[in-house]
Amino acid sequence: MAETAKLDSFEARQVGEIFGFKLEDFPRPARMKNEMLQARQTIALERSKLLTGYFEKNGFDLERPLLRQASSLKYILENLTPIIFPDELIVGSATEHRHAAVMFPEFQAAVIWPEMLTLPFRKSHPVSVSKEAIEEFSFRIFPFFKDRNIHQWGKTHYGYPESLKLMEKFVFYLIAHPNGVSHLIPDYRIAIRLGFNRIRQSAREKREQVRGNDQEAKRKREFYEAIELVSDGVMALAKNYARKCAELAGSEPEPKRKEELLTLYRILQKVPAEPAETFWEAMESMWITHVAVLQENSDLAVSFGRMDQFLLPYFMREFEQGKLDLKRALELILCLYLKTNDHTPLVPSAGESLFSGSATNQSITLSGLTPEGNDGTNVLSYLFLRALDLLKLREPNVDCRFHNNSPELWYQKCLGVVKSTGAAPALYNDEAIVPALEAKGAKLPDARDYGVIGCVETTVQGKVYGMTGSILLNLATVLELAMYNGVFPLSGQQVGPKTGLLKDFSSFDELWKAFLAQLKFLAGMSVDCETFYEKAHAELHPIPLLSAVLDGPMEKGRDATVGGATYNSSGVWVVGLADVTDSLAALKRLVFEEKRVSPQEMAEALAADFKGFEKIHVMCGNRGPKYGNDDAEADEIAVKLVQAVDDAYKPCRNFRGGPYHIGYWTMTMHTGYGRLISALPNGRRKGAALASGATPVSGAARKGPSAALSSTAKLPPPCLANSIANNHKIPASILNEPGKLQVLEQLVKGFFKKRGMQVQFVIADKSLLVEAMNNPDLAKDLLVRVSGYTAYFGDLNKEMQQEIINRTEDII
Amino acid sequence: MAESRPSLRKRLRFRAVGQGLKVLAWSVNRARTRDPWLSRALNQFGGVWRFESGDGKLAWHLVLENGRLTAVKDPGRPAQFTFTLYNPSDISLRVRPEHILEVIIANKVGQSGDLYYLYQFGFIMSLFRRTTRFGGKSIPIEGS
Numbered sequence: 036m037a038e039t040a041k042l043d044s045f046e047a048r049q050v051g052e053i054f055g056f057k058l059e060d061f062p063r064p065a066r067m068k069n070e071m072l073q074a075r076q077t078i079a080l081e082r083s084k085l086l087t088g089y090f091e092k093n094g095f096d097l098e099r100p101l102l103r104q105a106s107s108l109k110y111i112l113e114n115l116t117p118i119i120f121p122d123e124l125i126v127g128s129a130t131e132h133r134h135a136a137v138m139f140p141e142f143q144a145a146v147i148w149p150e151m152l153t154l155p156f157r158k159s160h161p162v163s164v165s166k167e168a169i170e171e172f173s174f175r176i177f178p179f180f181k182d183r184n185i186h187q188w189g190k191t192h193y194g195y196p197e198s199l200k201l202m203e204k205f206v207f208y209l210i211a212h213p214n215g216v217s218h219l220i221p222d223y224r225i226a227i228r229l230g231f232n233r234i235r236q237s238a239r240e241k242r243e244q245v246r247g248n249d250q251e252a253k254r255k256r257e258f259y260e261a262i263e264l265v266s267d268g269v270m271a272l273a274k275n276y277a278r279k280c281a282e283l284a285g286s287e288p289e290p291k292r293k294e295e296l297l298t299l300y301r302i303l304q305k306v307p308a309e310p311a312e313t314f315w316e317a318m319e320s321m322w323i324t325h326v327a328v329l330q331e332n333s334d335l336a337v338s339f340g341r342m343d344q345f346l347l348p349y350f351m352r353e354f355e356q357g358k359l360d361l362k363r364a365l366e367l368i369l370c371l372y373l374k375t376n377d378h379t380p381l382v383p384s385a386g387e388s389l390f391s392g393s394a395t396n397q398s399i400t401l402s403g404l405t406p407e408g409n410d411g412t413n414v415l416s417y418l419f420l421r422a423l424d425l426l427k428l429r430e431p432n433v434d435c436r437f438h439n440n441s442p443e444l445w446y447q448k449c450l451g452v453v454k455s456t457g458a459a460p461a462l463y464n465d466e467a468i469v470p471a472l473e474a475k476g477a478k479l480p481d482a483r484d485y486g487v488i489g490c491v492e493t494t495v496q497g498k499v500y501g502m503t504g505s506i507l508l509n510l511a512t513v514l515e516l517a518m519y520n521g522v523f524p525l526s527g528q529q530v531g532p533k534t535g536l537l538k539d540f541s542s543f544d545e546l547w548k549a550f551l552a553q554l555k556f557l558a559g560m561s562v563d564c565e566t567f568y569e570k571a572h573a574e575l576h577p578i579p580l581l582s583a584v585l586d587g588p589m590e591k592g593r594d595a596t597v598g599g600a601t602y603n604s605s606g607v608w609v610v611g612l613a614d615v616t617d618s619l620a621a622l623k624r625l626v627f628e629e630k631r632v633s634p635q636e637m638a639e640a641l642a643a644d645f646k647g648f649e650k651i652h653v654m655c656g657n658r659g660p661k662y663g664n665d666d667a668e669a670d671e672i673a674v675k676l677v678q679a680v681d682d683a684y685k686p687c688r689n690f691r692g693g694p695y696h697i698g699y700w701t702m703t704m705h706t707g708y709g710r711l712i713s714a715l716p717n718g719r720r721k722g723a724a725l726a727s728g729a730t731p732v733s734g735a736a737r738k739g740p741s742a743a744l745s746s747t748a749k750l751p752p753p754c755l756a757n758s759i760a761n762n763h764k765i766p767a768s769i770l771n772e773p774g775k776l777q778v779l780e781q782l783v784k785g786f787f788k789k790r791g792m793q794v795q796f797v798i799a800d801k802s803l804l805v806e807a808m809n810n811p812d813l814a815k816d817l818l819v820r821v822s823g824y825t826a827y828f829g830d831l832n833k834e835m836q837q838e839i840i841n842r843t844e845d846i847i
Numbered sequence: 848m849a850e851s852r853p854s855l856r857k858r859l860r861f862r863a864v865g866q867g868l869k870v871l872a873w874s875v876n877r878a879r880t881r882d883p884w885l886s887r888a889l890n891q892f893g894g895v896w897r898f899e900s901g902d903g904k905l906a907w908h909l910v911l912e913n914g915r916l917t918a919v920k921d922p923g924r925p926a927q928f929t930f931t932l933y934n935p936s937d938i939s940l941r942v943r944p945e946h947i948l949e950v951i952i953a954n955k956v957g958q959s960g961d962l963y964y965l966y967q968f969g970f971i972m973s974l975f976r977r978t979t980r981f982g983g984k985s986i987p988i989e990g991s
Contacts, residue, residue, distance in 0.1 A: 134894060145962070152977060156984035162943020169986065173884075173970060181963045192960065199957060205951070385951075526933065526957075 046125045050417045050444060052361055052476035054451075057424045060362070064369035068426055070120075071134065071376050074818065077163040078147075078154070078381065079130035080171055080460075082330055083138045085111045087176045095183060101254075101594060105261035105268075105579045107330050112268030115330070116277035122292075124370040125319055126276055126299055127326040129334070129378040136162070136381035138172070139333045140180040142215040146383050148177060158412045159387050159832060186213050189571035198247060198563035201530065206523070206711045208561040209404040209507040212568030215333030216596075217578070218606065220340040220398075220486045221584040222497025226269075226324040227317045227345070230309040234583055235266035241592065254789040255592035262589070269327045269580070270308045276323065279305035286498060314359055318371055324584065331580045334378060336489025336504065338398035339431070340496035343415035344405070350415055361418065368422040376429045389707035390832030392821065396489040400496070402445055403436025404465050406480035410438070412445045424452045425457060427818055429825045434487035437787055438465035446780050447810060453796050458818040458825045461491060461760075461795035464787040467752040468493050471792070474753035475604060475694050475699050490823020491700045491758045491793055492606055493730075498586040499693065500595040503606030503757055506561045507704060510611035510680070511712045511725055513557055514618055516549040516716075518638070524713045531556045538638040543627040550619070551679060558683035562695070565605060569690035573598045575822035596691075603693030606757040608660045609680060610701045610708050613662050613726035616673040617735060618839040620657030624668070628717075631658070637716060644721040656718035663731025663843075665742035670749045681754035698757025699729035701822040706834040726840045727822035728760030733841045740845035748791035755792055764797040764842040778847045795820045804828065804840045853904050861905040862896055864932065868907050868918035875916045875971070878978040882988045885974040890914045892971065896966045897926035901933040901957075909972075928964040931957030 040045035058065050089110045130137055138144040147154070151169050154162040182191060190199070202210055211217065225234065242259035243254050277300050284296035286298040297318070305311075306320035321339070328337060341373070353359035375397050382390050401419050402412040414484040416435075423433045434666055449460060463482070471480040477495050486496035492503035521531035534549035573596040581595055582588035588599030625631045632640075632651055640648035645655075651763040660669035677697070684695035717732065719725070725827045729747055736743040740763060747761050769775055786794060796821050807814040807828050814829030819839055828836060853861075878884040892911060899906040906922045933955065953956050958965065977985040 141964075145966045148966040151970065152973045152985045153983065155986065164986070166989070168984065170884075174887060177963070177966070178891070184963065187961055187963060195959070203958060526955075528957075700924055 046414065047444060049361065049414050050448065053365065053414075053417050053421045054424075054448065054459075056365060056421065056425070061366050061369055061425070063124075064366065064373060064426070067120075067122055067370070067637060068374050068428070071373055071428075074132075074134035075132075075163050076160065076381075077135040078134040078165075078168050079132055079135040079137050079587065080165070080168040081115060081131045082111055083140050083144070083176050084171055085114050086139070087179050090179065097650055099257055099323050100574055101257045101558075101577045101579060102264070103438040104331075104577050105264040108580060109264045109268035111330050112265075112272040112327055113275075114273060115275070117276045118285060119276070119279055123301075123374075124295065124315075124367055125322050125374050126280065126303070127272075127323040127374070129329050130324055131485075133152040133377065135378060137329060137334065137378055138381070139215050139637045140172070140176050141183060142185055142333055143213045144172075145177045145180070145184065146470065147381055148173065150383055157384060159384070160382070160390070160830065162381060167300070171694065183575070184290075184570065185571050185575055188575045189567050192574070193567055193570060198560040199567055201560050201565045204526075206525070206708065207509055207530065208564070209514050210561070210564050210568055211335070211504045211507070212565065212572060213501065214335060215573065216578055216581065216846065217333055217335035217337060217381055217502070218489050218492065219336075219499060219501045220338045220488055220494065220496045221325075221328060221581060221588050223321040223324055223339065223584060224345045224497065224584075225584050226307045227311045227320045230307055230311075230320075231266040231269050232308045233310070234589075235263050237589065238262035238266065238583075241589070244693065258579065258582075258588075258592050258594055261577070261594075262583045264333075265580040265583060266837060269324060269414045273303045273307055273323050274325055295788060301309055307540070311349060313351075314346065314349040314353055314364060314651070315367055318367055322371060322374060328581055328584065329378070331578055334395040334397070335380065336396040336398065338486060338488045339400075340486035341403070341411070341484070342411060343401045343419055344411055347415050347799060352490055354414075361414075365422060368418055369426060372426055372428065372431055374424050376428055388834055389704055391703050391832040392826035393702060393824050394432075394826070396432045396824045397430060398432040398434055398487045398489060401435050402441065403435065403463070403485075404438050404469065404483040406484045407492060408483060410440050412442050415446070416509055418447060420448060420452055420460065424455050427456050427816070428530055430819060432487075432824055433460040433553055434463060434491075436463045436465055440745050446784070447776075450776055450780055450783070454767075454776060454798055456818050457767065457798040458796070458820040461487075461793060461820070462783060463487065463493065463758075463793050464786065464791060467755075467790045467792040468686050468758070471752035471756045475756045477602065481602075487758075489701060491760045491795075492608075492698055493756075494604070494696075495602060495760045498601040500585060500600035500606060501602070501604050501606060501696075503696070503698070504608060505605040506565055506607040506695070508557065508561060508607055508609045508680070509712075510609050510615045511674075511708065511710050511715065513550060513554045513568050514611075514615050514715065515713060516553040516557075516640070517546060521553065523798070524642075525711055536638065538635040540627075542625045545626075546622060547561070549621075551683075554683045558611050558680075558687070562684070562687045563608075563688070566690045569596070572716075573690070598691035600691075600692075603691035604692060604756075605689040607680075607684060607695050607697045608638050608757060609697060609699050610704050611712075611725045612673065612676065612729055613716055613735070614700050614717055614719055616662040616669060616676055617659060617732055618715045618719075619676070620661070620669045621655050621716045621718075623660055625654060625673070635824075641714045641716065645718070652718055655716055659717060661731065661737075662719075663734040663736030663743040663746050664738045665745040670746050673746065673749060677750050679752040685819055696756035697754060698759060699755065700758065700760035701725075701727050701834045702824065703821055703831070705822060706832070706838050710834070711714060724841075727762050729755075730760070730762040730822075731843070733838070733843050736843050740847060741785065743843070743845075744782065744786040744791055744794070747784040748789035750792070752792060759793050761791070761794045762797070762800070762822060762842065763794060763845050764839070765797050766800045766846060767803070767843045769847060770798055775847060782847060797842065801840060801844065804836070808833070808836050808840070857900065858905065861900055861907070865907040865918060865920055866896065868909055869901065872916040872918045873908060875903065875975045878975050882974055882976045884989070885978065886973070888971050888974055889902055892967055894928070894967060895924060896964065897924070897929040899929060899931055901931060903931070926960065928960035928962075928968065929958065931959075933957065936985070960974040
C-alpha cells in the first residue's frame with residue numbers, strides 16, 4: 036500500500052510537471068503549428084506520377100498482382116523526393132507539399148476530375164492545384180487507370196450486380212472500398228521492434244521453406260517475395276531521408292539544428308531497417324513506416340493504436356537513465372502530432388455535404404486495460420494527452436480509455452483537456468467494449484488490447500484487417516422502404532421487396548415485419564456489394580506492405596486482402612438510429628395502440644411533409660415516446676433495433692470469412708443523408724438532419740443528460756462491436772463554474788458504470804457557435820466534435836454547423 | 848402485348864433535351880479553338896453518353912469520336928455511361944460540372960455505367976465552361 040502511495044505520488048508529480056508546460060515552452064512546435072494552419076491544401080502529384088510511370092515502363096502484370104503491386108510500391112518508395120521542412124524533429128512527408136492530398140488513381144481519385152479547374156476557387160475548402168498536375172492527371176494518369184481503377188475493374192471482371200447499381204444511388208448504403216484500404220490499425224510494433232531487415236529476412240526464410248509447386252505454394256512464394264520487395268522499398272525511403280538530413284546538415288549554419296539533422300541522419304541510417312532502441316528512434320521508425328504505408332493505402336483512418344503502451348519501454352529506458360526528460364519527450368510528441376497533419380483527404384463539392392471538415396482521422400489510443408487485465412495508464416498517457424491539449428489540432432484523433440480501476444487522476448486530466456479543447460479526447464469504456472469484441476470472437480487478451488480507429492471504431496490493435504468503415508447503412512431508408520412498399524419516396528423507384536404500405540398495416544407487428552424484410556434486403560445487398568469490391572481489391576490491389584505490419588499474414592503466407600490477418604471483420608456504420616427509434620415508437624403508440632391517428636392519415640401527413648397536418652405533426656413531436664429520456668418504451672425499441680441490425684448481418688460472412696461488426700457513428704452523414712429523407716413519423720420534416728451517431732434526436736431528450744446517457748447505456752454492447760458516437764454538448768460557461776467539472780466526471784462515471792460504451796463532447800456556448808457561423812476567423816480554429824471525428828467549426832458545411840448548434844445542451 | 852408509346856408531352860420534352868444536346872455539342876466543338884486543353888481532350892478522349900427518359904424508351908446520345916462531339920438520336924446505341932432523366936428539367940446547361948455528382952446523389956438523375964466516363968464528361972464540360980462567359984472562376988486558359 037505504501038509502495039502504491041509512493042508511486043502515485045511520484046506519478047502525480049510527473050503529471051503535475053507535464054501539465055505545467057505551456058505551448059510557449061516549445062517555440063519550435065508552436066511555429067510549426069502556425070505554418071501548418073496557414074498552409075493551403077494542395078493536390079499531390081508525385082506518387083501518382085511515379086506509379087503511372089512505373090506501369091507505363093514495366094507493364095501492368097495481370098498474372099502476378101502481388102509482385103506487380105510490390106514492385107511498383109518499391110519504385111515509388113525509392114524515388115519519392117525526401118522533403119524535410121525547417122525545424123522538424125520527426126521527418127518523412129506523405130506528399131511533396133506541406134499539406135496535401137495523396138491521390139490514388141487506382142481507387143477513386145478521378146472523382147475530383149470535373150472540379151480540377153475550379154478547386155482553387157471553391158468557397159468551401161479551396162485546394163491548390165498546379166497546371167502540371169491538372170495536365171498530368173487529365174491526359175495521362177486518369178486515362179491510364181481508366182480500366183485499372185477498382186470500380187471499373189470489378190465491373191469488367193464480375194459484371195454489374197444489382198447491389199452495385201443500388202450503391203450507386205448513394206442513399207441506401209455506401210461501401211468504402213472504392214476509396215481504398217483504410218480504417219485499421221497496423222501493428223507498427225513489428226517495424227519498431229524487428230526492423231525491416233529482419234522482416235525481409237524472415238520473409239525470405241519462409242519463402243525458401245515453401246514446398247511444392249501447386250497454385251497455393253506459388254502464391255505463398257509470391258507473397259513472401261512481395262514482402263521482401265516492399266521491405267527494400269521502406270528501407271530505401273529511410274536511407275533517402277537520411278541522405279537528405281546529411282545534405283541539409285552540411286549547409287546548416289545554426290549549430291544546434293546541424294546537430295539535430297546529424298542525429299536524424301544517424302537515426303534514419305538505422306531505423307526502420309533495424310530495431311529501434313531510443314524513444315526518438317521508435318517514433319521515427321513508426322512514422323517513416325506510416326508514410327510508406329500511406330503510399331500503398333489511402334489514408335482514411337489508418338490509425339496508430341496504443342502508442343502510450345508500445346512506446347513506453349523506449350521512453351522508460353532513457354528516462355530512467357536520465358537521457359530523456361519529460362520536456363524533450365513532449366516536444367517529440369508535439370512534432371509527431373504535427374506530422375500527422377501533413378495530409379488530408381480531398382473531397383469533391385458533392386461530398387462536402389457528406390464528409391465536410393473531416394481530416395484523415397488517424398487515431399491514437401491512450402490508457403485502458405493491458406492484455407493481462409491491469410491498468411495501463413502511464414506517464415506517456417499523460418504526455419500524449421497534454422500534447423493534444425497544447426496543440427488543439429483536429430489531427431490526430433486522440434481517444435482515451437477507461438475501466439473500473441482507472442486512476443482518478445486520469446479522469447480528471449482527460450476531462451480537463453475535454454474542457455480545454457472543447458472537443459477532444461473522446462472517452463471509451465473498456466467494461467463495454469471488451470465484452471463487445473469478445474462477443475464477435477476476439478480472445479480476451481486481444482479484446483483488452485483494442486485501439487480506436489478513425490472516428491470511434493474499436494478493434495484489436497495490429498491484428499485485424501478490419502475495414503471498420505466498410506459499409507455505411509442508412510437506417511432511415513429502411514423505414515421509408517417499409518412504409519412505402521419498397522419504393523424510395525424521393526425517386527419514386529421500386530427498390531426493396533413489396534412489403535405493403537403504411538396505410539394498409541393494421542398492427543405494429545405488420546410494420547415491424549416489413550421493416551425487418553427491408554433491413555434484410557439492404558443488409559444482403561450491402562454485403563454482396565462489399566464482397567464485389569473485396570474480390571476486386573484482392574486481385575487489383577493486394578497490400579504486401581500493410582500485410583507485413585499486421586499480425587497474421589506473415590505466418591499464413593497470405594495477403595491481408597485474402598484473409599491473412601488474425602481477425603478479418605468488416606465494419607458497418609449505421610445512420611439514423613434515434614430518428615428511426617422515435618418514428619417506430621410514435622407509430623406504435625399513436626397509430627397502432629392509442630389509434631389517435633389512422634395509418635392512412637399518418638401516411639398522408641408524411642407524404643405532405645406535415646403541411647396541412649399540423650395537429651399530427653405536433654402529436655408526433657410531443658406525444659410519441661422519445662429515445663434519450665430513460666423511457667422504457669422508446670429505449671426498448673432502440674434495443675430491438677440494434678439487435679435487429681446485428682441479427683441482419685450475423686449470418687453473413689465477408690469475402691475474407693470474417694463477421695460484421697455493427698456501430699452507430701455517422702461522421703456528417705446524418706446531415707447529408709437527412710437531405711434525402713422524407714418526413715418521418717417522429718415529426719422530423721423532409722430534408723432535416725437526422726440525429727448523429729447513437730445520440731438522441733436534438734431536442735428530444737428533455738429529462739437532462741443523465742436520462743439521455745441512461746437510454747444510450749441500455750444499448751447492448753455485443754450489438755455495438757463497431758462502437759458508437761455518443762455526442763453531448765455542454766455550454767462552456769456552465770463548465771467554467773466551480774465544481775462543474777466534477778459533476779461532469781460523476782456523469783461520465785455513472786454512464787460507464789451502467790456499461791455505456793462511449794461519450795464525446797462539444798464544449799461551447801451556443802452564442803459562440805452562432806457567432807462563429809458568421810465569422811470565419813473565429814470559426815477556423817474552433818474545435819468541435821462532429822459524429823466521431825474532431826473538426827474545425829469553420830470547415831463544416833452550414834447544415835452541419837447548424838446541427839451542432841441545435842444539439843441538445845446538457846445543463847449539468 | 849405491344850409496349851405503350853410515350854405520351855406526346857413526354858416526347859416533346861425529350862425532343863427539347865435533344866435540341867439542348869445538339870446546341871451543346873456544336874458549342875463545344877466551336878470552343879476548342881479557344882482552349883488548347885479542350886482541343887486536346889476532344890482529340891484524345893472518346894465516349895458515348897446516353898441521356899434517356901425515366902422509362903428508358905426515349906434516348907439521345909452524345910458521341911465523342913474522331914475529335915468531334917455530336918448529339919444523335921439512336922436508342923439502340925451502346926453507351927459507356929447513362930443518365931436517366933426522371934424529370935428532364937432537373938439537368939440543364941445551368942448544372943455546373945462540379946455539381947454533376949450532387950445531382951446524382953440527390954437521386955434526381957439516375958446513372959449507370961463506367962464512372963470514368965462520368966468524370967471525363969465532367970472535365971470536358973468544365974473545360975468548355977471556362978471558354979464561356981458563364982465559366983465563373985476557373986484556372987485560366989494557358990496564355991489568356
